Amino acid sequence: MEELLASYIKNVISVNDTEMQLILSFFKFKKLKKNELVLHHGEASQRTFFVIKGCLRIFYIDEQGVESTRYFAFENQFATALVSFITAKPSEELMQAVEPTEVLYISHENFYRLLELLPQWEKFYRIYLENAYVNNTNRLQSFFVQDALTKYRYLLEENPIIVQRLSNKLVASYLGISQATLSRLKAKK
Amino acid sequence: MEELLASYIKNVISVNDTEMQLILSFFKFKKLKKNELVLHHGEASQRTFFVIKGCLRIFYIDEQGVESTRYFAFENQFATALVSFITAKPSEELMQAVEPTEVLYISHENFYRLLELLPQWEKFYRIYLENAYVNNTNRLQSFFVQDALTKYRYLLEENPIIVQRLSNKLVASYLGISQATLSRLKAKK
Numbered sequence: 316m317e318e319l320l321a322s323y324i325k326n327v328i329s330v331n332d333t334e335m336q337l338i339l340s341f342f343k344f345k346k347l348k349k350n351e352l353v354l355h356h357g358e359a360s361q362r363t364f365f366v367i368k369g370c371l372r373i374f375y376i377d378e379q380g381v382e383s384t385r386y387f388a389f390e391n392q393f394a395t396a397l398v399s400f401i402t403a404k405p406s407e408e409l410m411q412a413v414e415p416t417e418v419l420y421i422s423h424e425n426f427y428r429l430l431e432l433l434p435q436w437e438k439f440y441r442i443y444l445e446n447a448y449v450n451n452t453n454r455l456q457s458f459f460v461q462d463a464l465t466k467y468r469y470l471l472e473e474n475p476i477i478v479q480r481l482s483n484k485l486v487a488s489y490l491g492i493s494q495a496t497l498s499r500l501k502a503k504k
Numbered sequence: 505m506e507e508l509l510a511s512y513i514k515n516v517i518s519v520n521d522t523e524m525q526l527i528l529s530f531f532k533f534k535k536l537k538k539n540e541l542v543l544h545h546g547e548a549s550q551r552t553f554f555v556i557k558g559c560l561r562i563f564y565i566d567e568q569g570v571e572s573t574r575y576f577a578f579e580n581q582f583a584t585a586l587v588s589f590i591t592a593k594p595s596e597e598l599m600q601a602v603e604p605t606e607v608l609y610i611s612h613e614n615f616y617r618l619l620e621l622l623p624q625w626e627k628f629y630r631i632y633l634e635n636a637y638v639n640n641t642n643r644l645q646s647f648f649v650q651d652a653l654t655k656y657r658y659l660l661e662e663n664p665i666i667v668q669r670l671s672n673k674l675v676a677s678y679l680g681i682s683q684a685t686l687s688r689l690k691a692k693k
Binding site for chain 2: 434
């Protein structure tokens with residue numbers, strides 16, 4: 316299962332075998348149950364996760380208890396509550412396995428140690444951040460300019476796995492609409 | 505005026521005089537009139553700007569012509585339509601001087617050339633991206649969980665210069681509320 320991660324990394328940066336061994340040695344394996352939280356509200360985000368199997372979601376809960384999902388990470392994707400990971404402040408976001416999930420994770424400390432040990436890791440992290448930025452700005456923009464139907468169609472185009480694989484409740488929490496509205500959109504499309 | 509930029513850079517990374525001269529040699533000076541657009545919708549974002557004086561804003565216009573502002577950059581801040589800068593795709597965002605403004609800018613080509621020439625520039629860009637990510641995620645979150653009054657109070661706490669220095673029209677476009685609502689909030693606070 317480290318092969319999946321190794322191949323992901325090789326697609327991004329050039330490293331020799333010794334360097335790859337060093338990188339992989341910092342990652343640990345963990346199995347998560349469905350609905351298991353890996354980060355609670357107010358806890359500092361000390362780990363970055365690479366999904367081997369299953370799905371992680373990153374979400375907020377507002378004062379009325381309404382959940383809003385910012386991101387789903389499926390197989391072969393990285394995920395963390397990145398603001399807290401960067402700032403080391405308590406996280407506003409929570410993180411949860413929404414299916415039985417297997418991950419490899421690296422601690423904040425070791426992630427930043429790699430930045431000092433391996434110049435290529437700066438490039439790896441830079442591209443990680445570029446992708447995260449593009450992703451999040453597209454999400455932000457969808458809240459600015461798109462109505463519910465446009466958002467749903469865009470999601471089907473860009474990321475259909477979310478609609479295909481996850482419950483209506485989760486999809487609605489991602490689009491920022493009610494489950495009733497989502498059902499109407501699904502019927503209309 | 506290059507001193508402002510040099511001092512900004514020195515606060516982020518360690519470079520010697522020769523390296524600093526190399527970095528600064530890639531930046532060019534430009535004066536912008538109030539309301540001048542530096543990036544149109546659909547144009548690729550080929551420059552990153554450092555504000556010496558004045559203010560740049562980054563915004564969307566939806567199909568109804570409603571403007572939503574994502575970001576204001578004042579003196580001593582960097583700004584670009586970063587998604588387009590990263591992806592080299594046409595920009596959804598526009599960029600405009602909202603006051604008479606002076607900037608130093610670097611082209612996309614030279615910015616990425618610096619990544620190859622100077623290992624420290626990877627670190628500079630990484631920290632640039634970290635800040636941009638934190639900023640944008642906080643903006644995204646404010647759309648998820650905050651009502652208009654909470655958003656306004658948060659803005660006064662975190663970034664009062666926006667309210668103090670810019671018109672109600674611009675502030676409203678940043679908060680995603682109408683000018684009438686903003687006036688009510690200002691009276692209430």
